[in-house]
Structure formats: C-alpha cells, structure tokens
Amino acid sequence: MIRLAPALAMALALSSSAAQAACRGADLFPSLKQQAPALIADVVRDAEHMPYGRGRLFRVTKAGVAPSHLFGTVHLADPRAALGARAQEALRQARVVALELEAADRFAHPETWGVGGRGLLRALLAASEERAERLLPPDAVARLEAILPTYRLPASAARSFKPAVLAFLLSAPPCLMKGGATDLFLDAAIAREARALGIPVVGLETVTEQLDAVAGLPLAVQRDLLVVAMALHSHGEDLVETALRLYEAGELGLLLSWMRHPRPVPGMTADLPAAFLETMLDRRNRVMHERALPLLAEGRAFIAVGAAHLPGEAGLARLIAQSGYHVEAIE
Secondary structure, three states, X not given: OOOOHHHHHHHHOXXXXXXXXXXXXXXXXXXXXXXXXXXXXXHHHHHHOOOOOOOOEEEEEEOOEEEEEEEEEOOOEOOOOOOOHHHHXXXXXXXXXXXXXXXXXXXXXXXXXXXXXXXXXXXXXXXXXXXXXXXXXXXXXXXXXXXXXXXXXXXXXXXXXXXXXXXXXXXXXXXXXXXXXOOXXXXXXXXXXXXXXXXXXXXXXXXXXXXXXXXXXXXXXXXXXXXXXXXXXHHHHHHHHHHHHHHHOOOHHHHHHHHHOOOOOOOOOOOOOHHHHHHHHHHHHHHHHHHHHHHHHHOOEEEEEEHHHOOXXXXXXXXXXXXXXXXXXXX
C-alpha cells in the first residue's frame, strides 16, 4: 500500500512524474475535425468566448502593489512542459512561489504529505458498497481487471479502491509510469528550482483536501467517472499528446473547452459527469483564489497551478481580476 500510494496520490492531483518520452500518442484534433466536426465546432466556439483562454503566463498588477505572476502548468514531464523565458525570469524575481501542493517535488516520500496512514487508506479504499463489482456489470468489471495489471496493479485492486481513485489512475496512460526516478513534472521542477534559489514554496491546497475532494464525490458520480475513464482508456496516449500540443501553443481555453465536453472523443456512450468538473475545477478554483489573495496583496508572488484552472468565467484568472487586479497574458 505504501509503495502504491505515491502513484495514486499523483493521479489524484492530476500529476505524473513519469517520462512523457515513453508515450507515443498522436494529436487527436486533425482526425476529430474529419470524424466529429460538430464536436470540434462546439469546442472552438466555446473557447473563442472564454476569458483568459490564451497564454500560459499572466502578469497580475494593482496600484501600490508589486506585480505578481500567474502561470499555468501541465502535470507531466515533457520538454514541451517547461517555463518560457519570461516565466523563468518571473520565478527568479519572486518573493514566494505558490503551487497547488507545497510538496509537489516530494511525492516519492509519503511522510512529507502530512496525511496519516489511516486517513490515506480511508480516502483511497472502497467500502463494500463502493466497490466496482457492486456498481458495474460483470463484463465491465472484467475489463477493469484486465486493464489494471498494465499499471503494475493486481486485478484485485478493482475490488479494493474507490471508483474515483480507479478513474483517476486510468486517466493517465500506462506509458507515463515508464519514466526514470529523476524525471520531474513541471510543478515539481518549479518547486525544486524555487528551493534552490532560496524562495519559499507554499501550497494553495493540502494533499488531504485533494484526497477528500475525490473521496467526497457522490457514489453515482464516481461510478460514472469510472465508466468514462474506461471508455477513454484506449485513447490515453492520444489524449495526453493532444493536451500537450494545446498547452505548448498556449491554447488553454481550447484545452479547457475540450476537457469540459461531455464526450471528447467520438463513440462514447457515457457523459463526463458535470459534478466532477464542478468539484475538481470550479470549487477548487474558489479555494485557491481565496488563499492566493493574501500572497498577491504582498506582491511578487509566482502562482503556478494546472493550466485548466486558469481560463473561463470560473477560472482563477477571472476570479483574481474580479478581486480588483489587472490580469494580462504576457507569454
């Protein structure tokens, strides 16, 4: 369990410290334009009207306060997931760095998470009524049991973990687990560099809060989330590659719009539950906004969170702007 927990916790944080080089996915958008033009039209139309939908680095200013910066990360280790020149300079000049999790660079060491063993087990392990075998038909359980060994898990894990935990694990393709121990996803690389520069690193959330957000999803939502994760599993490497290309282009609005589409690839027979996105994006955005404000008020804060948290009416950039700051994309 202790050996398994880091991988699961990283999945719950939408993170992976594995090497992206192990994956061989293709950008889905060219084929989607041919096979599902209505889907692409919906995604593009939504992105065109999305506040703060372009750019990865935003300057945050207010009269009488030193400028701060807001940066969108991608929780993957890949050369395309890196700080640009202006982001690097903003990081070097920062007074404080705020990440989703303060311990982003220490996932391999569970003792640093601030989560007791019982609390971790309670968040991850399913009660009898939460087990996949109670929620899914036998053929779906059999498919799940066949998939789990590709994640170095026994088939019996299908009967051990909560449906949402299994869904998060399946949301990252197995190739992401083939990297070396020295690979760092972008958030962790930022934390490592900040510490080397002597800049304090703080977290806008705790591991406990992130685990509780998942564990607290209604059981019906967890079931639907697992069904969708299984449906998307065969597209896993392509989904990651597509997300990376949109991220590299700074098209965060397009990325979020596609993520929010109930059926992001053709042929799906189940919708991504809206309650999941409300919990994992919108609700967490409000928490991160509340905790970022004192840091912004002191100036020279470098706030780096997952790129999907920035754009949109309920995004962190918009929430900060509504609090009296000017937020502009600069990279």
